[in-house]
Amino acid sequence: MQKMNDMDHRILGKKLELFMFSELSPGMAFWLPQGSKLKNNLKNIIYKSHILRDYEYVESPAMMEDKMWKISGHYENYKENMFPSIVEKKDYLLKPMNCPMHILMYQNSKKSYKELPIRYFEFGQVHRNELSGVLHGLFRVREFVQDDSHIICMPEQLENEILSILDFIKSLLSFFDFEYRIDFSSRPDKSIGSDENWEKAENSIKNALSKFGQEYQLNEGDGAFYGPKIDIKIKDIHKREWQLGSIQVDYNLPQRFNMKYIDNEGKEKQPIIIHRAILGSIERFIGILLEHYKGVLPVCISPNQLAIVPIASNSQSQMQYIEKFKKELLLHNINVKIYNSDDSLNRRIKNSENDKNPLICVVGDNEVRENSLNIRDKLKKENYQVSLNSFIEYLKNEMDVVV
Known part of the structure; x- marks a missing residue:
């Protein structure tokens, strides 16, 4: 439930x-x-x-002199809902x-x-x-x-x-x-x-x-x-x-x-x-x-498009791999959050889920070696392996959306 x-x-x-x-x-x-x-x-x-x-x-501007609002009719019909201000002995309204x-x-x-x-x-x-x-x-x-x-x-x-x-x-x-x-x-x-x-x-x-x-x-x-x-x-x-x-x-x-x-x-x-x-x-x-959306927002508006969880948070090769593509993503207004605390792997994955990230990526030595990512898609409710380059292109397209 x-x-x-x-x-x-x-x-x-x-x-x-x-x-x-x-x-x-x-x-x-x-x-x-x-x-x-x-x-x-x-x-x-x-x-x-x-x-x-x-x-x-x-x-x-955020405010104008009251005579403008008198012309528009807001002063007469909406004044009680407006915030007043006095500037150099003149009446202004937000x-x-x-x-x-x-x-x-x-x-x-x-x-x-x-x-x-x-x-x-x-x-x-x-x-x-x-x-x-x-x-x-x-x-x-x-x-x-x-x-x-x-x-x-x-x-x-x-x-x-x-x-x-x-x-x-x-x-x-x-x-x-x-x-x-x-x-x-x-x-x-x-x-x-x-x-x-x-x-x-x-x-x-x-x-x-x-x-x-x-x-x-x-x-x-x-x-x-x-x-x-x-x-x-x-x-x-x-x-x-x-x-x-x-x-x-x-x-x-x-x-x-x-x-x-x-x-x-x-x-x-x-x-x-x-x-x-x-x-x-x-x-x-x-x-x-x-x-x-119960907190799990679409990729294009989510605060972070991608959460990354290194399997070994103290692994130099895993963190170098992560930092490299994180910088590329930031150039395209794609926000990434890395979960590399001293907590256990399961706890860090759980934290990334509790933060309602739409996409969670677990990175281990296999991903570094194969230049790939292991994705947990919380919106589609599915897991998949994908090449790094194709996933970067996918995120770029998601962020370029217009309606």
């Missing part, structure tokens, strides 16, 4: 020394060396997958989201219709002042990273952009073996914007969902006040439902910030913003992943 400890990300996080929390900053995770490797490996996959889809990676920053970037220069759509993407570190009573491991925090994107497009591009996002979501969640469902939320009673814009936005979403071909649930009147939206929801290993990403169509912020592009007749037109996240919170998704 599976130990329940392996199905609680908080226990796994402490046991594997991935992350910690402090009373001095409640709801804000400290990522320890092993956890930082995991987080960066996941971000690397997400980054490459965006770049190959013509997203442009950006970075924006960002709870990244949209105003991306709008400022868009407005840095005039835009032509030929440049649209523009897809800004950011690992935006945001802060939201959640009540201390609801904080829960990585699932509910005050500081987290969003895989956040804002797509600025023309109305006629809206449907194709939504369809492309849906394909991206399917690819990413399928890679991690998650089934998901789609909710489509239509115009609420209290909303802003013209009937015409709402109808166009909702029709674009419906058409994209129809072409995508996956069933969805209609939540009548549950859209955002500024536009309709799609929510992506999964069930974790405990059958709890989580909302991950969302796709939100927004006519409001382009109007508030007077965003423009020049059309093919030289006239100024207002674009549309699509607010989009796939995983939502990187922190929460890591918590879900840890429980989903």
Whole structure:
């Protein structure tokens, strides 16, 4: 029977020394060396997958003066969830989201219709002042990273952009073996914007969902006040439902910030913003992943891709062999952990298993002589002998994965 400890990300996080929390900053995770490797490996996959889809990676400041948040409407509708700060007698607020920053970037220069759509993407570190009573491991925090994107497009591009996002979501969640469902939320009673814009936005979403071909649930009147939206929801290993990403169509912020592009007749037109996240919170998704895989994560995101256990930890030839290919692996961002303590061989193998390494390699004189490795694959639950060169190529391919 599976130990329940392996199905609680908080226990796994402490046991594997991935992350910690402090009373001095409640709801804000400290990522320890092993956890930082995991987080960066996941971000690397997400980054490459965006770049190959013509997203442009950006970075924006952590806080802005309050007048910016007044223009966006966050000050009026979200202020109680924002962390304030005073700098030179001016009021600033830590960002709870990244949209105003991306709008400022868009407005840095005039835009032509030929440049649209523009897809800004950011690992935006945001802060939201959640009540201390609801904080829960990585699932509910005050500081987290969003895989956040804002797509600025023309109305006629809206449907194709939504369809492309849906394909991206399917690819990413399928890679991690998650089934998901789609909710489509239509115009609420209290909303802003013209009937015409709402109808166009909702029709674009419906058409994209129809072409995508996956069933969805209609939540009548549950859209955002500024536009309709799609929510992506999964069930974790405990059958709890989580909302991950969302796709939100927004006519409001382009109007508030007077965003423009020049059309093919030289006239100024207002674009549309699509607010989009796939995983939502990187922190929460890591918590879900840890429980989903019971700590033994896929090779491409595991803190260590390979654990190496020399049969004789005091053997000079075995350690030279190990150190030689360890250096080559590190050049390709492949992390290796060597278990060469004074413990018995069985104890060192057991320690490597307890640390949830996906691949464990036992190296003896035969492996050194034959230039090979003896692999215990904890994900496939099989053992095999493989040449060193072919295994290095296998690990390189695993780390080059995009979705």
